[in-house]
Amino acid sequence: MTERTISVDYLARVEGEGALTVRIRGQEVDDVQLRIFEPPRFFEAFLRGRSYLEAPDITARICGICPVAYQMSSCHALERALGMEVGGPIRELRRLLYCGEWIESHALHIYLLHAPDFLGYPDAVHLAKDHPEAVRHGLELKKAGNHLMQVVGGREIHPVNVRIGGFYRCPTVDELGALRPELERALALAEETVRFAAALDFPDIEEDYEFVALRNEREYPMNEGEVASNRGLRVPMHQFEDVFEEVHVAHSTALHSVRRGAGSYLVGPLARYALNHDRLPPRARSAANEAGLGGTVRNPYRSIVVRAVEVVFACEEALRLLDHYRPPAAPFVEPPPTFRATEGSAITEAPRGMLYHRYRLNDGGLIEAAKIVAPTSQNQKRIEDDLRHLVERSLALDDASLTDACERAIRNHDPCISCSTHFLSLDITRS
């Protein structure tokens, strides 16, 4: 035997976090399992024993694309637990901050992750060679969203200005006013994005989704509303766990959410739009009409158009909020100095869909239990259902083409693994 040392000097990369296992028997699809490899991150566990005041900053670290969603859901849940009422300009500022996140997150997905699928490119780098204008628009939109987050949230990624009760510091009228030209430009770009997306070629496919989203009487939902579905569900958000449950499945480290006694459901832009399109402001509604969206979109590939309409909405809403902004007397509502052990939950609309938080506090204000249900885990079972239908329709494809088709089907729903599913490993057993 000989021993030797081999110099390699290889720069490792983080590989895809997903794999798809398909079992086909004859012309029947026996089983489809979307496996998520990412190890558990234990956020719910390490929130225990921490002050409730830390929850917005700790949970923001769960996602670099949608940290505001985690901050908003944690703030609302804890404020509900403490009986705090937060309204007026602070409420409006939170909505404005959320607009920034919707813009940057949706722009990223539309132009850098999703559009290459429709135009025949493996990724945005290749897309940029032939369509530099499209990628430039995407980056410009993303920058506008990030800038908004920076001004309101103090930082464009993992904002540091959010706290229980409101903000550490509220921006001045002039600081927000300075955002207007950039947001006006973003609104025009967003409308162009809707036209761009609507002109893409879409597979002629519709799925029978149960759409679930917040809905309220006033506006397109972000921070408030009841949980509604297109199959008649209407419950207050604190009853979320009575209606939905998370289940462990052996093949994935991500939990699957199901509606109790019913099965998979879909959250995110398609669901929000189906349940709230009548709440869209004029320019977003006009963009949706021009794109021919109708009231409900069941074709998952057309989610790129709906996402673009939501960018129009977020820009339009941000401009409205800028115009009506008057700084509050105090940047935050003071939490009660003492309180008894308590519990509270809340849902807000992350760019990818409903994000549920629940906290139990002891009388010293320390978190005893936390539960977080992210949109991707709520959608995972539904994504598996989409994939099963896709595989059933595509049995004649070779493995490489089928892998490509499955990756596209996953990206339709912008899950947290969106950027890594270009490396989806597909394991097909045919018998």
Add this chain to the structure above:
Amino acid sequence: MHEEALLRDLLRKIDEVARENEALRVTRVRLWVGALSHLAEAHLAERWAMSTVGSIAEGSQLDVTFSGDPGDPRANRAVLESIDTVGPAGEP
């Protein structure tokens, strides 16, 4: 948080290099980890033992050099520096 995904990529590369060099086993792996890589030493060691089972690197020793320099251009990455292999008798 991305240890598992990173190790899968590393193991694929290790397997490729080992086979190119007609190695029978990989006995030691040297890895350089940047200061901003978000890789945790204990977690990496634990995952290594689990991830290598059944691979050509099963039972191998993982030597990790953690860089403390956030200014290094590779600070957010990990580099597979070298591997020790055992080959058949008479092989170079």
